[in-house]
Amino acid sequence: MRKMDYYRFRLIKDYAARFIVYLSLTVALIPLFSILYEVVQKGISTINIDFFVNPTPTVGEKGGGAANAIQGTLITIGLASLIGIPIGLMSGVFLSEYSEHKLSVIVRFFNDVLSGIPSIVIGVFAYALIVRSIGFSVIAAAFALAIIMIPTVTRTTEEALKLVPLSLREAAIALGVPRWKTILTIVLRGAKKAVITGILLSIAKISGESAPVLVTMGYWRWWFAGLNRPAANLALNVFVFAVSPFENWIALAWGSALVLILLVLGINIAVKIFTRERY
Amino acid sequence: MKNSRKISPFLSRLSIKPVSHLKWKIRGDDIFKLVGALFASSILLLIGLMIYELTKGSRLSIQTFGFGFLLGTKWDPAISRVFGALPLILGTVVTSAIALLIGVPLSLGIGLALSEYMPKKFGFAISFLVELLAAIPSVIYGLWGIFVLIPFLSDHVYLHLQKLFGFIPIFSGPIYGGGVLTGGIVLAIMIVPTVSSVMRDLFLAVPKSQREAIIALGATKWETAKTVISYARSGVICAVILGLGRAFGETMAVTMVIGNKFQVWPSSLFDAWYTMSAIIANELLEATYDLYVSALMNVALVLLFVTLVINILSRLIVWRTLKLVRGIAKE
Amino acid sequence: MRTIYKIAIPILAVAIVAASIFAYQYSSATQPITLNGAGATFPFPLIDKWASEYHKIKPNVQINYQGIGSGGGIQQHTEKTVHFAASDAPLTETQAANAPNTLHIPITIGGVVPIYNIPGIAKGLKFTGEILADIYLGKVTKWNDPKLVSVNHGVDLPDQQITVVHRSDGSGTTFIWTSYLSNVSPEWKETAGRGTSVNWPVGLGGKGNDGVAALVQQTTYSIGYVEFTYAKKNSLAYGYVQNAAGEFIEPSIESFAKAAEYAAVTIPRGDESWSRVSIVDSLAGNTQARGAYPITSFSYILIYKELNVLPNVNEAMAKALVEFLWWAIHNGQNYASDLYYVPLPSSVIAHNEATIQLVTYNGQQLHKG
Numbered sequence: 001m002r003k004m005d006y007y008r009f010r011l012i013k014d015y016a017a018r019f020i021v022y023l024s025l026t027v028a029l030i031p032l033f034s035i036l037y038e039v040v041q042k043g044i045s046t047i048n049i050d051f052f053v054n055p056t057p058t059v060g061e062k063g064g065g066a067a068n069a070i071q072g073t074l075i076t077i078g079l080a081s082l083i084g085i086p087i088g089l090m091s092g093v094f095l096s097e098y099s100e101h102k103l104s105v106i107v108r109f110f111n112d113v114l115s116g117i118p119s120i121v122i123g124v125f126a127y128a129l130i131v132r133s134i135g136f137s138v139i140a141a142a143f144a145l146a147i148i149m150i151p152t153v154t155r156t157t158e159e160a161l162k163l164v165p166l167s168l169r170e171a172a173i174a175l176g177v178p179r180w181k182t183i184l185t186i187v188l189r190g191a192k193k194a195v196i197t198g199i200l201l202s203i204a205k206i207s208g209e210s211a212p213v214l215v216t217m218g219y220w221r222w223w224f225a226g227l228n229r230p231a232a233n234l235a236l237n238v239f240v241f242a243v244s245p246f247e248n249w250i251a252l253a254w255g256s257a258l259v260l261i262l263l264v265l266g267i268n269i270a271v272k273i274f275t276r277e278r279y
Numbered sequence: 280m281k282n283s284r285k286i287s288p289f290l291s292r293l294s295i296k297p298v299s300h301l302k303w304k305i306r307g308d309d310i311f312k313l314v315g316a317l318f319a320s321s322i323l324l325l326i327g328l329m330i331y332e333l334t335k336g337s338r339l340s341i342q343t344f345g346f347g348f349l350l351g352t353k354w355d356p357a358i359s360r361v362f363g364a365l366p367l368i369l370g371t372v373v374t375s376a377i378a379l380l381i382g383v384p385l386s387l388g389i390g391l392a393l394s395e396y397m398p399k400k401f402g403f404a405i406s407f408l409v410e411l412l413a414a415i416p417s418v419i420y421g422l423w424g425i426f427v428l429i430p431f432l433s434d435h436v437y438l439h440l441q442k443l444f445g446f447i448p449i450f451s452g453p454i455y456g457g458g459v460l461t462g463g464i465v466l467a468i469m470i471v472p473t474v475s476s477v478m479r480d481l482f483l484a485v486p487k488s489q490r491e492a493i494i495a496l497g498a499t500k501w502e503t504a505k506t507v508i509s510y511a512r513s514g515v516i517c518a519v520i521l522g523l524g525r526a527f528g529e530t531m532a533v534t535m536v537i538g539n540k541f542q543v544w545p546s547s548l549f550d551a552w553y554t555m556s557a558i559i560a561n562e563l564l565e566a567t568y569d570l571y572v573s574a575l576m577n578v579a580l581v582l583l584f585v586t587l588v589i590n591i592l593s594r595l596i597v598w599r600t601l602k603l604v605r606g607i608a609k610e
Numbered sequence: 611m612r613t614i615y616k617i618a619i620p621i622l623a624v625a626i627v628a629a630s631i632f633a634y635q636y637s638s639a640t641q642p643i644t645l646n647g648a649g650a651t652f653p654f655p656l657i658d659k660w661a662s663e664y665h666k667i668k669p670n671v672q673i674n675y676q677g678i679g680s681g682g683g684i685q686q687h688t689e690k691t692v693h694f695a696a697s698d699a700p701l702t703e704t705q706a707a708n709a710p711n712t713l714h715i716p717i718t719i720g721g722v723v724p725i726y727n728i729p730g731i732a733k734g735l736k737f738t739g740e741i742l743a744d745i746y747l748g749k750v751t752k753w754n755d756p757k758l759v760s761v762n763h764g765v766d767l768p769d770q771q772i773t774v775v776h777r778s779d780g781s782g783t784t785f786i787w788t789s790y791l792s793n794v795s796p797e798w799k800e801t802a803g804r805g806t807s808v809n810w811p812v813g814l815g816g817k818g819n820d821g822v823a824a825l826v827q828q829t830t831y832s833i834g835y836v837e838f839t840y841a842k843k844n845s846l847a848y849g850y851v852q853n854a855a856g857e858f859i860e861p862s863i864e865s866f867a868k869a870a871e872y873a874a875v876t877i878p879r880g881d882e883s884w885s886r887v888s889i890v891d892s893l894a895g896n897t898q899a900r901g902a903y904p905i906t907s908f909s910y911i912l913i914y915k916e917l918n919v920l921p922n923v924n925e926a927m928a929k930a931l932v933e934f935l936w937w938a939i940h941n942g943q944n945y946a947s948d949l950y951y952v953p954l955p956s957s958v959i960a961h962n963e964a965t966i967q968l969v970t971y972n973g974q975q976l977h978k979g
Contacts, residue, residue, distance in 0.1 A: 010499050017501035021396055024388025025405065028475070031468045032412045035423045042426075058658045074625045087318050094315030107319045109594060110326055116521075116590040117583065118528025120556045121329070124579040127563065128332040147325060154322070180311030196618060208416025211530040211556070215563045222665075222672050225642055238418045239531055242425055245823030245844045250426075257419050268414045272407060357681055357780050357807050429828060455773050455814065455829040539778065540815055551814055561817070565678045565779075567685045 036261070043258030046251045056221040056232065057248060064248070066256050068223045072138075072231030075224055076217075077207055079142035084149030085199055091150070092157025092195075097183055099162075108158075115151035122147050123212030131216055137228045140216035145206040152205060156198025160191035197271045204267035208260060210235035234260050333583055336576035339569055348577055352543045354558075356566070362574035364555070364581060366543045370459075371554040371582075374533065375526035377463025382470045382526075383519055387508070389471065390478030395504050406479065413472035421535030424465045429456035429536060432464070437549060452547030455538075460548040462537035466529055470522040477518040481511040513596055520593040524586050530556035555582045643930045647675040649683020649696035650782045651819040652837040653718055653909040655949050657696065660942050664934055671930050677818050681780015681806045687712065687912050690920050693931055695912040698782025699806050700884035711915040713969065714884045715962050716877075716908040717938055719870050719952035722786045723848040723861045723905070725841050726833045727826050728753060728768065735849040736761045736858045739794025739904070742851070745772060745833060746791065747798060748812035753831060761858075768831070775825045775834035778815025780806040786890060786907045787835045793894040838866075839950045853904040854896050865903035866952045872899035873906075877958065880965025881915055911935065917971045928971040936966055936977055 050065050057064025091111070095104050126144035134140065164187045172182040188195065210233070217230040219240050224231050234256050241253035344351060344362065351363015389409065393402045433456035444450040485507045493506045508515060538551020539561060545552045555578050566572040647657070654677040661673035678686075680697035687695035688709040700714055724737055741757050744750040750757060754767040777784045785806045792799040802808040814829075816822035819836045823844055826834040838861050841848040850858040859865050873892035878884055889906045893899055913935070914920065917928040939962045943953040954962070969976050 010502070014499035014501040017504065018396065021388045021392045024385045025392045028385050028389055028412075028468075028471050029405075029408060031423075032408060032415075034427060035415060035419065038423055038427050039419065058655070058662050078625065087321055090315050090318035091322060094312075094319040098312065098315065101316075103316055103319060107322055111322050112594055113587065113590045114322060114326055116524050116528075117326075117329075117586055118530065118556060120528065120530045120559055121333075121579050121583045121586070124336075124559060124563070124576060125329045125332055128336045128576065129328070150322060150325075154319075178306065179308045181307070183311070200618065204414065208414075208418070210416070210418045211560055214560055218564050219676070221661075221674075225644070225672070229644070235416055235418050238422055239535070242418070242422045243535060243824055244820045245827055245840060245846075246820070247844060253422055257422050260416060261419060264414055264416060265411060268411060272410075425828065433830075453771050453773055455825075455832065457828075538814060539817070564676075565682045567682070567689045567691060 039254065039257050039261050042251075042254035043256075046255030047258060051255055055223060056237070056252075064252070066232075066234060066237065066252060066259065068221070069232040069234045069237045069256060070259070071224055072220065073207060073234040075231060076138050076141050076145065076213070076233060077203060079138060079227070080145035080149060080206055081199075081203060083142060084146035084202070085153060087146070088150045088153025088199075088202070089157055089195070091154040093161060093183060093188070095154065095158040096161035097179075097187075099158075111151050111154050114147070115155070118211075119144075119148055119209050120211040120215070123215040126212065126216045134228055136216065136218050136230045138217065138224075138231045139227050141213050141230075141233070144212035144216050145209060148206055148209060148212065149202040152202040153198055156201070157191075157195050160194030160198065161187055163194065164190040193274065197275055200267050200271055204264045208235055208264050210239050214239070329583065333576055333580040337573055337580045339573035340577040343570060344574075344577075348574075349581065354541045356562070356571050360568075360570055362570070362577075364578055366541055367553055367555045367558055367578060368581070369544065370537075370552040371527055371556070374459060374462045374466055374537070374552070374554060375523055377460065378466035378470055378526040379519065379523060380467075381464060382467035382474060382522060385467070386471050386475035386478055386518070386522070387515075389475035390482055391504050391508075393475075393479040394482035395500065395507065406476070409472050409475060412468075413476070417469070417529065417531040418535075420465055420469055420532035424461070424532060424536040425457075428465065429461060432456060432461055441549075449548045452549050454549045455551075457536045457538045457551060458547075458549045459537065459545050459552050462533050462552070462554075465532050465536055466526045469529060469532060470525050473525060474518050474522040477521060478511075478515060481514040481518065482507050485510050513599070517593045517596045520589055520596070524589040524593070527589070528556060528582065528586055530560050533557055534560055555579075642670050642672055643927050644672045644674055645693045645927065645931050645934065647673065647683075647694040647696060647911075648678050648686045648692045649675075649912075650680040650698050650909060651677035652680070652698045652720060652722075652781075652783050652907075653696055653951070654819070655839045655843065656718055656942075656946060656951055659945050659949060660934075660938055663942075663945065664937060667937075668930075668933075671934065673934065677820070679777070679779035679806075679818060680782030680785065684709075684780075684806075684912070690914075693913070693920060693923065693927070694935075696909065697912060698907050698909045699785035700887050700908075700910060701912070702885050703883065706883055706885065709912075709914075711881065711919075712912050713880045713915050713965050714887075715880065715911045715913070715935060715939070715965055716954065716958055717911050717942075718909050718946055718954065719866055719889075719906060720909060720950070721838045721861045721866045721869075721903050721906045722783055722790075722835050723838050723841050724833060724835050724851065725823065725826050725846045725848045727830050727847070728770075729830060731765065731767075731847060733847045733849070734860070735765065735847070736852070737849045738852040739790065743791045743795030743798040746774060746776070746811070746813070747795075747801060748774070761852075770831040773829050773832035774810075774813030775816055775822050775829070775832050776810050776813045777807075777817075777822060779817050781818075782806060782907075782909070783819055783835065783837055784808065786905060789888060789890045790905045793890065842950050851904055853899060853902055854893060855898065855900050855902075857900065859901065859903045861903050863947055863950060863952050865901055866906045867955075869893060869899070869902040869904065869906035870952065870955065872896060872902045877961055880962070880968060884910070911938075913969065915968055915970065916973070917969065917976070923971075925971050925974075928969075929976055932966060932969050932976040936963075939963070939966075 052065060053067050054065040055068035095108055098104055123144050126140050130140040130143055168186060168190060169182055172186050213233045213236045220230040220232045238253050238256050241249040348364055350365050352365050353361045353363050355361050393406055433454055437454045441450055489510055490503055493503055533554055534557035539553055539557055540551035541553050559575050559579055563575050566575055657675045661675055680699050683695035683697050684705055686692045701712060724742060738761060751772055753772055754769050758767055788804040788808055792804045814825060816825040819840045822834040823836050823840040823846060826832045848861060850860050852858050869889055873889040875887055875889060875892055893902055893904050917923055939959055946953045963979060966977050967979050
């Protein structure tokens with residue numbers, strides 16, 4: 001008899017656990033749906049042609065949009081990628097092709113460490129290094145964003161290259177192709193898709209960063225005015241407008257958030273679709 | 280024979296081979312390796328430079344306040360120009376602790392759900408959704424936090440919490456919607472995707488043999504799950520530390536909901552507070568004199584130091600666990 | 611070609627082309643002059659409007675104004691990290707000593723109003739000075755406190771805790787507000803006194819006028835104080851304040867203008883000390899000032915008399931700054947009333963013209979009038 005009671009007790013625990021597990025799943029997903037819903041609902045009314053064409057309005061002014069922010073964001077991300085992608089790529093290549101080298105072991109370890117450093121600290125670093133000499137500028141922001149990009153690009157490139165089968169490399173070397181040529185032409189080409197998805201993902205990541213942008217560029221309401229000046233930034237604008245009390249700015253915050261989310265999630269989803277396992 | 284000529288070990292490793300008495304040929308491989316090594320070491324250089332620059336920037340503050348900075352409780356840039364970071368450290372620690380208290384059980388649940396409970400196809404879709412959560416930028420969490428979460432919490436949750444637990448000091452006090460608890464909740468939502476993905480991978484990596492063994496003994500699904508968790512125990516701790524690191528460094532979402540009030544200890548969970556990253560974001564642009572900037576850099580240095588320690592510790596645990604797992608897998 | 615390329619490359623290309631087109635469009639214009647200003651959030655909506663309107667007239671001039679609070683503005687002015695600063699509190703003697711040869715140019719007149727968020731109660735709640743002081747002292751803690759009820763007959767005040775909101779940064783608006791509180795409440799004067807930053811007995815801190823407005827907007831049963839534009843532009847409920855004549859005055863351009871009129875403040879010369887200039891103080895105890903809103907103030911722009919003390923400023927920039935200020939006190943005033951600021955009376959404008967003509971670069975007068 002006791003055995004049956006104990007068994008029932010265990011069953012109850014099992015059902016309870018199952019319930020809690022599914023509950024936690026639901027609870028965790030609610031914010032996702034809430035965020036997506038709210039951003040779309042509140043942002044869609046601000047999005048119109050005006051939004052993509054006009055710069056930031058003054059408070060209480062009708063119309064106006066995020067055109068300068070979109071321009072500024074594109075330029076900043078572009079510059080950051082120009083710095084971050086080559087470094088990340090070459091580092092990833094080195095880590096995968098010479099992976100037993102002592103340097104590789106150390107760099108791999110510290111690369112993961114770098115990816116864990118808060119973006120605001122990286123922003124302060126860029127502030128100390130660049131803003132103190134050149135001033136608040138696109139360069140400073142791009143530098144900070146590049147540092148944030150590098151660990152992701154490095155890691156994904158390394159993993160991508162590691163997946164290329166050894167036989168490919170052996171075949172090339174057997175044909176007398178120098179090692180560096182095999183890596184650049186054959187191995188890299190074989191891992192093209194994975195490497196590019198890694199790059200795209202890191203671009204998505206930095207387009208949403210606003211903390212490092214805040215301390216390296218600050219808020220800018222005009223069009224792009226040179227790399228040594230600040231530029232408008234979509235993510236930062238969401239912050240500045242969201243904490244303001246002006247209704248037209250708050251509406252712009254939602255609109256900008258919508259564009260940002262479409263961009264970021266769009267890249268993420270596209271990447272996931274393209275890295276689907278094909279039979 | 281030519282090849283019997285003595286070549287220094289260093290040169291031979293570089294595979295520079297003397298072609299004749301006088302001509303040396305450096306192979307493309309070596310250049311490539313060098314370039315790769317240079318780029319890779321730039322990562323080390325960056326970290327080193329970061330530590331150097333932040334320390335240099337903090338020097339004035341360290342000279343003025345010394346280690347007392349970490350215990351100082353006054354932050355007065357306007358009149359007495361005294362800075363102290365204790366409330367910030369406490370604020371960061373407490374909000375992260377709340378985030379872990381809420382987020383870790385949730386992540387465990389999700390990790391288990393995705394590895395033990397859900398059928399493969401469903402699991403894939405849900406993992407996908409959870410990873411989307413991870414991709415959402417921090418400011419958007421903050422925006423949602425201000426206009427959706429805060430009204431919801433203050434109207435529907437906090438009032439009831441206060442009714443039920445109001446006799447406990449941390450639950451009594453004026454409710455304005457934002458504050459410590461709200462900050463912790465937003466942080467929890469933000470760390471759940473990363474932590475739960477790690478846990479899911481950990482649980483999936485547990486060898487089938489372990490599960491089969493305990494099921495053979497007549498275990499329920501829950502008991503199997505418990506075994507899985509205990510097997511992956513050190514990995515779970517590692518994932519928790521990862522979440523802690525993320526919560527510590529989170530800036531924008533926190534500053535948008537926490538109230539940004541510099542005080543040593545909040546009067547309740549519903550009171551406003553401040554964190555290390557929030558004060559840097561809010562005040563660096565307005566720090567007009569050297570000591571002010573230096574104090575903020577000092578805060579950044581502390582934050583860097585703490586996250587470095589957390590990170591390195593967790594990597595070392597991972598390293599150790601991997602060796603352990605590899606050891607067992609060899610069986 | 612792989613599908614991923616079909617998507618990635620065109621997007622990248624479009625981005626690059628778009629960016630370069632915009633860059634080209636910009637680089638072919640004349641070298642833009644950027645003038646950086648920082649300071650009070652009190653006049654921020656007006657200065658921001660000026661920046662955007664002036665840019666339309668002079669497209670190569672960008673005025674970049676950051677609202678960081680009067681305290682921050684005065685600091686940056688002293689450190690010479692901005693070209694001009696804005697503050698609602700005139701420089702104290704000490705501050706003036708640290709930033710010698712500063713000119714005060716009043717650019718507008720505005721009012722500081724109490725705002726509140728009580729569901730179901732629109733604007734028009736009446737406050738006496740004592741009640742406001744007591745609320746900010748933490749002595750009056752509930753909306754249905756008898757003191758509030760006694761001046762607001764017929765209003766259904768709820769039995770709720772008042773969440774007090776004040777400024778967390780150094781603020782001229784705070785200076786104006788606390789000056790008023792110090793005049794009407796001896797206890798306030800003792801406890802916290804007046805200043806751009808005081809030891810607040812109670813309350814949450816918001817950064818800038820916008821921060822306070824946002825906090826009140828988001829927190830039910832809260833009270834705060836902001837410059838009038840922030841209340842109007844965000845449809846926040848604001849209260850009527852009792853003046854020395856005993857009337858409860860509705861904040862408006864008219865009542866601010868009346869205040870300035872009655873105060874009949876003798877304005878010193880632009881380069882003299884303005885530390886005693888205060889419309890609030892001039893109205894205190896003036897029982898004859900009917901229709902005058904008691905918490906009214908000038909808002910100032912601060913610049914150096916000799917502009918070559920600013921680093922990285924050439925003559926063109928100095929001239930552009932002076933021309934902008936000239937425009938601001940003349941044409942700029944046309945934008946004031948839409949934003950609920952009082953356009954400067956002609957006597958003040960004439961005064962400012964004399965002040966601006968004092969500005970020099972390398973000894974050369976920049977604006978001949």
